[in-house]
Amino acid sequence: xxxxxxxxxxxxxxxxxxxxxxxxxxxxxxxxxxxxxxxxxxxxxxxxxxxxxxxxxxxxxxxxxxxxxxxxxxxxxxxxxxxxxxxxxxxxxxxxxxxxxxxxxxxxxxxxxxxxxxxxxxxxxxxxxxxxxxxxxxxxxxxxxxxxxxxxxxxxxxxxxxxxxxxxxxxxxxxxxxxxxxxxxxxxxxxxxxxxxxxxxxxxxxxxxxxxxxxxxxxxxxxxxxxxxxxxxxxxxxxxxxxxxxxxxxxxxxxxxxxxxxxxxxxxxxxxxxxxxxxxxxxxxxxxxxxxxxxxxxxxxxxxxxxxxxxxxxxxxxxxxxxxxxxxxx
Amino acid sequence: xxxxxxxxxxxxxxxxxxxxxxxxxxxxxxxxxxxxxxxxxxxxxxxxxxxxxxxxxxxxxxxxxxxxxxxxxxxxxxxxxxxxxxxxxxxxxxxxxxxxxxxxxxxxxxxxxxxxxxxxxxxxxxxxxxxxxxxxxxxxxxxxxxxxxxxxxxxxxxxx
Amino acid sequence: xxxxxxxxxxxxxxxxxxxxxxxxxxxxxxxxxxxxxxxxxxxxxxxxxxxxxxxxxxxxxxxxxxxxxxxxxxxxxxxxxxxxxxxxxxxxxxxxxxxxxxxxxxxxxxxxxxxxxxxxxxxxxxxxxxxxxxxxxxxxxxxxxxxxxxxxxxxxxxxxxxxxxx
Numbered sequence: 120x121x122x123x124x125x126x127x128x129x130x131x132x133x134x135x136x137x138x139x140x141x142x143x144x145x146x147x148x149x150x151x152x153x154x155x156x157x158x159x160x161x162x163x164x165x166x167x168x169x170x171x172x173x174x175x176x177x178x179x180x181x182x183x184x185x186x187x188x189x190x191x192x193x194x195x196x197x198x199x200x201x202x203x204x205x206x207x208x209x210x211x212x213x214x215x216x217x218x219x220x221x222x223x224x225x226x227x228x229x230x231x232x233x234x235x236x237x238x239x240x241x242x243x244x245x246x247x248x249x250x251x252x253x254x255x256x257x258x259x260x261x262x263x264x265x266x267x268x269x270x271x272x273x274x275x276x277x278x279x280x281x282x283x284x285x286x287x288x289x290x291x292x293x294x295x296x297x298x299x300x301x302x303x304x305x306x307x308x309x310x311x312x313x314x315x316x317x318x319x320x321x322x323x324x325x326x327x328x329x330x331x332x333x334x335x336x337x338x339x340x341x342x343x344x345x346x347x348x349x350x351x352x353x354x355x356x357x358x359x360x361x362x363x364x365x366x367x368x369x370x371x372x373x374x375x376x377x378x379x380x381x382x383x384x385x386x387x388x389x390x391x392x393x394x395x396x397x398x399x400x401x402x403x404x405x406x407x408x409x410x411x412x413x414x415x416x417x418x419x420x421x422x423x424x425x426x427x428x429x430x431x432x433x434x435x436x437x438x439x440x441x442x443x444x445x446x447x448x449x
Numbered sequence: 450x451x452x453x454x455x456x457x458x459x460x461x462x463x464x465x466x467x468x469x470x471x472x473x474x475x476x477x478x479x480x481x482x483x484x485x486x487x488x489x490x491x492x493x494x495x496x497x498x499x500x501x502x503x504x505x506x507x508x509x510x511x512x513x514x515x516x517x518x519x520x521x522x523x524x525x526x527x528x529x530x531x532x533x534x535x536x537x538x539x540x541x542x543x544x545x546x547x548x549x550x551x552x553x554x555x556x557x558x559x560x561x562x563x564x565x566x567x568x569x570x571x572x573x574x575x576x577x578x579x580x581x582x583x584x585x586x587x588x589x590x591x592x593x594x595x596x597x598x599x600x601x602x603x604x605x606x607x608x609x
Numbered sequence: 610x611x612x613x614x615x616x617x618x619x620x621x622x623x624x625x626x627x628x629x630x631x632x633x634x635x636x637x638x639x640x641x642x643x644x645x646x647x648x649x650x651x652x653x654x655x656x657x658x659x660x661x662x663x664x665x666x667x668x669x670x671x672x673x674x675x676x677x678x679x680x681x682x683x684x685x686x687x688x689x690x691x692x693x694x695x696x697x698x699x700x701x702x703x704x705x706x707x708x709x710x711x712x713x714x715x716x717x718x719x720x721x722x723x724x725x726x727x728x729x730x731x732x733x734x735x736x737x738x739x740x741x742x743x744x745x746x747x748x749x750x751x752x753x754x755x756x757x758x759x760x761x762x763x764x765x766x767x768x769x770x771x772x773x774x775x
Contacts, residue, residue, distance in 0.1 A: 151593045163599055178602040180595070187594050191602025192624055197594050203586035205601060208624040210667075213514070216586040225591060271595045287596060308514055312583065342583065345576070349587050356588035356597070360580045364573025372521030372607035388607050390581055392600030397520075397575060406575045408584035410597065468764035475738065477745050477760070499768070506767035509715045509774070510724070510739035518630035522644060523622045526651060578627075606623060 144228040144354050146236060146250045146262060149269040155199075157268050158183040161243065161292035165391050167285035170374065176391065183296060204307055212307040220314055222338035228353025230254065230333040239263050242272040243289040252354060259412060268294060276412065284412065285391065312340035312347060320346075323403065323426055325361060331422035332415065350419070355411035357419055366399035380405075380420055387413060401426035465493065470500045474507055517576030524607050578605040616666065618655045625670060632671050635736045636678045638725035646681075650674050671741040672751035675733050679752070682729040715774050723773045731766035738763050 160181040166173055178191040186198035194206040203216035232253045239249035246266040252259045258281070263273040273288035317339060320326055326348045328336050334350040334357055341347070350357045375386030378396060385398030385405075393410035396417065403426050409416045466486055472478050473486045490496050582601050589597035616624070629650060633643040650673050661669060715723075724732055737748045745763075749756045 147593050147596075150595070151591070154594045163595070165600055165603060176603045178599055180599060182594075187598075189599045189602040192604050193602050195598055195601045197586075197589060197598055203589065203598070205582050205586070207515070207604065207627055210515070210628060215582055216590070220587070221590055222587060271593055274596050287599065308512065310514055310579075338587065340583075340587070342579075345580070347580070347583055347587070349584070351588070356584070356592070358580070358584035358587070360575065360583075362573060362575065363570060365570045366575075367572050370520060370572060370574045372524045374524070374607050390600070390605050391603040392581070392585055392597070395577065395581065397577070402570045404573050404575055406577060406580050408581050410588070468760045471764035471767060472745070472760050475745065475763070502771040503764060503767040506770040506774075507739055509720045509770070510735060510767075513635065513717055513720055513740065515627055515631045516634040516643075518626055518647070519640065519644065522630070522647070523626040526622065526648060604623065 144231070144233055144252070146233060146248075146264055146269075147228075147271075147354070150262075150264055150271040153265070153268045153270040154182060154187060155185055157270055157294060158296045159268075159270065159292060159294045162290045163189075163287060164290050165285075165287050166283075167389055167391050168283070169389050170376075174391075177290070202311065213310045214307045215310055217311045220311065220338070220340065222349055222351075223336075225337065225351045226333065226335050226353040230352050231259070231354050236264065238266075243292040245272060245292060247272050263288075265292075265294075270294075278412065279414070285389070285393070310342070312342040315339040315341050315346070323363075323401075325359070325403070325405075325423055325426050327424055330357070330419040332418055334419050352411070355409060355415065357407060357409035357411060357416060359420065359423065360406040360408070361403050363402060364399070364404045365402065366397065366404050371397055378417060380417070381423075381425065387417075396420060465499075466490070466496050470496065471503055471507075473500070474504060517579050519574035520577045521574075521607055577607075581605050615658060615661055618651070618658060621654055621658075621666070621670070622651060625667060628667055629670055629674060632674050632736060632740060633678070635721070635724060635740050636675065636733060638721060646674065646678055649677050649681075653677065667741065668743060668747060668751075671737060671743065675737055675751060679729060679733055719774060720770075723770050726773055727766050727769055731762050731769065734759055734762035735766040735770070 161179070163178045163180050164175065165178060166175045168174075176191060178189050180187065180189050182188070186196065186200075188197075189195040192208060194212075196204040196206075196212070199218065202214065202218050202220075204212045205215050206212045234251045234253070236248035236250050239247040240263075241247065242263050247263040248266050250262050250264070252262065257279065258277055260277065261275045262271065264270065265272050270292075272292070273286065275286040275288075276284045278284050317326065317328075320339065324346055326336065326339055326346070330350055333352040335352070336348060337351050337356075338349045339346065340349070345360050345362045348359045348361075350359070371386050372388070375388050375397070378385045378387045378398075380396065380398045381400065383398040383400040385396050387394060387396045389395075390408075393408065394413045394416050395409070396405075396407045398405055398420075405420070405423075407416060407420045409419075411419070466473070466489055469478065469482070469486055470490075473483060473490075478486060490500055585598055585601045626647075629647050630643060633646040633650070634640065637643045637646055650670070653673050654670070657673070724735070727735065733752065734748060737743050737751065738745075743751070745756045745759045748759045752759070
């Protein structure tokens with residue numbers, strides 16, 4: 120009994136004020152602040168599993184004065200003054216997000232258990248502190264943070280079998296001013312969506328206030344015919360895009376993994392930042408994008424209520440089924 | 450080199466600028482031509498009005514956003530075409546052919562499932578790369594920029 | 610990347626596909642034709658990559674796209690269209706109060722529809738100038754016409770656009 124008390128005291132002393140098991144992503148909060156306030160430059164190595172192959176890309180990142188620029192085959196820029204900009208293949212900047220669209224406050228992430236930071240291996244030659252994100256006992260992520268600045272150095276996501284699903288890691292990192300801060304680009308095409316209030320949604324829109332497993336709605340946006348509903352569980356974010364239409368097998372790339380969403384057939388694809396699932400139901404095509412693990416994404420989208428449909432006469436249903444069977448394959 | 454104005458020849462107070470107005474807008478006039486054009490516009494309401502009209506048309510076209518190709522268009526094209534460089538895809542060619550046959554089989558099954566959908570709606574191909582970017586940019590607000598936003602530096606594609 | 614500065618066919622499709630599709634869509638006005646055009650262009654790109662001189666890749670791609678589009682459009686036209694009538698430019702007389710905001714913003718779909726209504730050669734010139742961003746000189750070289758013709762087509766295209774979006 121006494122030795123246990125002494126051990127606990129030592130643990131508390133070592134990690135400072137943080138309790139032994141912290142609920143909520145405080146280390147991620149610190150990483151966020153570090154990315155927004157530190158000046159740094161580095162090479163980020165992104166790898167993700169796509170079926171049985173691992174794909175890999177390297178990006179350079181520079182940050183200063185609250186702005187951050189990522190250079191890959193796309194370029195991405197973030198800044199408090201101008202929001203989020205993306206440029207594709209060397210083309211012009213497109214304004215994807217404006218500060219005025221700021222989503223609602225995130226849930227506190229208490230769905231997850233985040234372990235207290237402990238000393239970790241060197242990443243990009245820098246001393247790290249490691250935290251683990253667990254859900255219902257299973258290890259979901261291991262996050263390595265810079266011991267000195269709190270900046271994120273590496274982040275690995277695992278599947279239920281413990282294999283790495285995707286990983287993002289600095290290969291080289293220099294802290295401190297290494298050059299001029301990224302400038303606000305002079306001209307940009309405007310693509311930021313419009314915010315939509317829930318009471319202004321059409322009757323066919325599917326946008327519940329919450330999804331299964333702690334995903335709370337943070338915002339609703341419209342970009343032309345596409346409605347974007349953003350959810351978060353405090354650690355992961357999930358977007359559900361929807362638009363009128365139907366999906367044919369030939370409209371989706373053949374490499375997708377077939378999944379079911381309710382009675383609909385969908386296809387799942389990985390992307391460097393997570394997962395996406397596409398399906399259509401009741402005259403709408405849905406696309407879910409998330410950085411959550413695949414099984415969480417599926418659970419969450421399966422909890423979407425069915426879109427309201429008009430009742431068809433029996434003849435109408437028979438007619439529809441015949442039309443569908445006439446659809447060309449693939 | 451074409452004349453300054455495509456009007457009735459020469460330029461002076463009586464000739465209108467015509468297509469030189471677009472050249473003016475696009476910075477395609479020499480400095481002296483540009484100065485003369487601006488001087489003319491200052492004193493000619495008709496040309497000033499026409500300049501405004503073409504300025505608007507120009508800005509509308511310039512403001513047109515890029516158009517997202519249908520989901521998977523290039524991946525499908527890359528799969529269908531024989532590859533000139535064996536190293537890039539050659540080793541996986543047989544895998545892809547099998548995937549293609551499996552896709553046709555899956556399609557046959559999928560049609561009957563999808564048949565319960567709404568054939569009266571037009572087929573639509575979601576602009577997935579744009580959605581991924583919209584997700585990542587919105588999710589990155591109030592969150593760690595590196596994990597949420599950096600992956601957008603990699604263009605979204607769906608082939609192997 | 611092949612190292613010599615010449616991209617591979619896959620790299621062109623992957624890194625510039627969106628640009629290619631955008632130009633094709635703005636030229637043809639609909640998704641099916643744009644896809645066909647992109648496919649044609651990529652075939653030509655495959656053959657042409659060996660002789661490609663490193664420089665403006667997107668300029669080169671838009672040149673192939675526009676010429677392919679115009680060739681096909683001419684092939685399909687039933688009657689020859691007189692594009693540059695001999696009469697001198699008509700100047701739009703100002704209407705009272707015209708200096709007050711001429712339409713604020715036009716919806717992209719409306720602009721696209723108006724583009725679609727232009728004669729093919731005018732549309733091609735406007736797209737190369739205002740969507741791709743080429744100079745008159747570059748457009749003239751791409752389409753093999755004098756700079757004066759480029760200027761005329763762009764100007765008349767814009768005037769027609771403005772008229773149809775009143």
